Amino acid sequence: MAKALIVYATRAGQTQDIAQYIAEGIRFTGSDAKLFNASDVKKEEDFSGYDAYVFGSATYHGEMMSTMKTVLFLAAKVDLAGKIGGSFGAFGWSGEAPDRIYDTMANIFKMDMVGSPLRLKSALLQGGMVMAQDYGREIGKRLSAK
Numbered sequence: 100m101a102k103a104l105i106v107y108a109t110r111a112g113q114t115q116d117i118a119q120y121i122a123e124g125i126r127f128t129g130s131d132a133k134l135f136n137a138s139d140v141k142k143e144e145d146f147s148g149y150d151a152y153v154f155g156s157a158t159y160h161g162e163m164m165s166t167m168k169t170v171l172f173l174a175a176k177v178d179l180a181g182k183i184g185g186s187f188g189a190f191g192w193s194g195e196a197p198d199r200i201y202d203t204m205a206n207i208f209k210m211d212m213v214g215s216p217l218r219l220k221s222a223l224l225q226g227g228m229v230m231a232q233d234y235g236r237e238i239g240k241r242l243s244a245k
Contacts, residue, residue: 100129100130100131101130101131101150101151101242101243101245102130102131102132102133102148102149102150102151103122103125103130103131103132103133103149103150103151103152103153103183103238103239103242104132104133104135104146104149104151104152104153105118105121105122105125105132105133105134105135105153105154105155106134106135106136106137106140106152106153106154106155106167106170107134107135107136107137107154107155107156107167107187108136108137108138108155108156108157108163108164108165108166108167108170109136109156109157109164109189110157110159110164111157111189113157113189113219113220113221114155114156114157114187114188114189115136116189116221117155117187117188117189117217117219117227117231118134118153118155118187119134120227120228120231120232120235121153121155121185121187121217121231121232121234121235121238122134122235123232123235124231124232124233124234124235124236124237124238124239125151125235125236125238125239125242126235126239127232127235127236127239128235128236128239128240128242128243129239129243130150130151130238130239130242130243132235133149136166137156137164137166137167137169137170138166140169140170140173142173143173143176143177145173146173146174146177146179147177149182150182150183150242150245151182151183151184151185151238151241151242152174152179152182152183152184152185152204152210153184153185153186153187153238154167154170154171154174154184154185154186154187154200154204155167155186155187155188155196155197155200155217156188156196156197156200157188157189157190157196158188158189158190158191158192158193158194158195158196158197159196161193161195162195162196162199163188163195163196163199163200164196167196167200171200171203174208175207175208179204179208179209179210180208180209180210181209181210181211182210182211183210183211183212183213183238183241183242183245184204184205184208184210184211184212184213185201185212185213185214185216185217185234185237185238186198186200186201186204186212186216186217187216187217187218187219187231187234188200188216188217188218188219189219189220189221190218190219190220191220194218197216197217197218198216198218200216201215201216211241213234213237213238213241214234214237217230217231217234219231
């Protein structure tokens, strides 16, 4: 069974909620999804054994959370080229974090990115839950096709 790793950095729990709905969407397609808080990812081995990687962070003062920056620096040591990838995040005013994560994954890690970054104010507003599940389904479909 194909497996996806979802790593999120959250301030108020919104990004964690989005991560859980993305995981549901992946599972709806028959693939497995494992979630980690970014602060729990400590070593390169934490990235091994997955077919897709989905990273997300809340945007705080126009930046991604520092724990997600640490995850990206650690992920840079692992060969993720060609792996399926996605990015997401919650935001209040701006929402740059998912875009910066996406660009890092696409341009530096050379990953096979799904669509565009998922940017939501909340999983509970304006259909956010369904949008997050659909994002997960898109990743799951890619996993099924490999």
